[in-house]
Amino acid sequence: MFAIAKGSFRAILRSPSAVVFSLGFPLIFILVFGFIGGGGPSIRVAMSPSSDTANWVYYALEKFGNVKLVTGEPQDKILSDVRKGRITAIIDITRNPADSAYPRYTIHTTTSSACMDKFPLLETVLKTLNAEIDKRAFPGRPSFSTLAEPVVLPGREYRMIDFILPGMLGFSLLSAGIFGVAFLFFNLRQTLVLKRFFATPIRRTYIVLGEGLSRVTFQMITAVVIIGIGYLSFHFTLVHGWATFLDMLLLSFIGLVVFMGFGFIVSSVAKNESSIPPFANLVTMPQFLLGGTFFSTDAFPGWLQTFCNALPLKQLNDAMRDVAFEGAHIWDVKGQIGYLLAWGILVYAIAIKVFKWE
Incomplete structure (x- = not known):
């Protein structure tokens, strides 16, 4: 044999x-x-369960071509995917108190160290959407929403x-x-x-x-x-x-x-x-x-x-x-x-x- x-x-x-x-x-x-490395410019994001989705920011984000909203996944899996770089960030759009006229919303983001190559692109997208909303829907007024400092979790890049x-x-x-x-x-x-x-x-x-x-x-x-x-x-x-x-x-x-x-x-x-x-x-x-x-x-x-x-x-x-x-x-x-x-x-x-x- x-x-x-x-x-x-x-x-x-x-x-x-x-x-x-x-x-x-x-x-x-x-x-x-x-x-080739990490791939193209497509960004996957998930919305926090507590996020306000009845606003201009969410509607604009939903229609933005380079951003894919991940839905239907349990939160523990979403957090795991963020830590591994498969999802760029979790977005939480919070409505500010009624007595504050502007900004009406604050955009909170949770990302990880595994997403540091794509997260700046997401920040640019969010700032661009804010500028477009201010220009078209609220001209001459303070910003409709503001972007808070991100929460960065430890992660391992995929x-x-x-x-x-x-x-x-x-x-x-x-x-x-x-x-x-x-x-x-x-x-x-x-x-x-x-x-x-x-x-x-x-x-x-x-x-x-x-x-x-x-x-x-x-x-x-x-x-x-x-x-x-x-x-x-x-x-x-x-x-x-x-x-x-x-x-x-x-x-x-x-x-x-x-x-x-x-x-x-x-x-x-x-x-x-x-x-x-x-x-x-x-x-x-x-x-x-x-x-x-x-x-x-x-x-x-x-x-x-x-x-x-x-x-x-x-x-x-x-x-x-x-x-x-x-x-x-x-x-x-x-x-x-x-x-x-x-x-x-x-x-x-x-x-x-x-x-x-x-």
């Missing part, structure tokens, strides 16, 4: 396509998004790399598990190498395990390289240091084993080498696009989000991000792991039925 694993590992290293799909493409995406790297790691694992295994076993079957292995005294299980072990070893090395470059070059967040790093490797191992099951199925149902990519893309493309790999699925309609959450890559990506940035441990993502294991049982049950030695 180990002899087969050693020979197969050497073959992987000599295969340009294996190296490009497993390591090259994910690193290119990480470099591109890592250098960078683009914290979202994109787990997605690229999942991209690498899914590509290697399906394309790598499918082409490997199809070629072994076509060249009758698998049949010759089968004729030797080695047990069939060890033949498959030997080939699988080489793939797992190569991909775990790839995962270490991807996480290491993200951490050292782009300050990818590993909340608990080495513990988080090991948790991510364990999740990578679980995800890879599940995805390899899809590869076994594709290699068995494909009639020729040219039919492997269509079958493989049928499995991978929906997961790449709808599994939270390149962008969040929060903007999708509810029915589509339900479909997204059924995908194994989406569960793996969510677990990776929860562990890396949110500080969750491996037992805190047992729901996603259980989902992946359920997929693994289903996939390998099918793979055992359709697997061919010739």
Whole structure:
């Protein structure tokens, strides 16, 4: 078994396509998004439950194109998102006492140290809206509202790399598990190498395990390289240091084993080498696009989000991000792991039925 694993590992290293799909493409995406940084000028804000929303300031803020009002979220989650930089600020528009003619309102803001790159833009927006209201609705009078000093909470910045790297790691694992295994076993079957292995005294299980072990070893090395470059070059967040790093490797191992099951199925149902990519893309493309790999699925309609959450890559990506940035441990993502294991049982049950030695 180990002899087969050693020979197969050497073959992987000599295969340009294996190296490009497993390591090259994910690193290119990480470099591109890592250098891009924090994204565009869009600002997400939430209104305090006690805020007065029946005034000109709120109406103008609601219609302002670069500002997105977050609604329907519980306050503890909003505070957590502010601390992590996902929401720029909580706004509380307070009506001043009736005996004070102007300013009629005071705008209070709560932000965090993780939002210091976007909060000045929000301040500019609020001041601009105030000036427009004063100019159009209350010309020649004192300001309609005033902006109070912000309350700044301690926070941890959520960078683009914290979202994109787990997605690229999942991209690498899914590509290697399906394309790598499918082409490997199809070629072994076509060249009758698998049949010759089968004729030797080695047990069939060890033949498959030997080939699988080489793939797992190569991909775990790839995962270490991807996480290491993200951490050292782009300050990818590993909340608990080495513990988080090991948790991510364990999740990578679980995800890879599940995805390899899809590869076994594709290699068995494909009639020729040219039919492997269509079958493989049928499995991978929906997961790449709808599994939270390149962008969040929060903007999708509810029915589509339900479909997204059924995908194994989406569960793996969510677990990776929860562990890396949110500080969750491996037992805190047992729901996603259980989902992946359920997929693994289903996939390998099918793979055992359709697997061919010739």
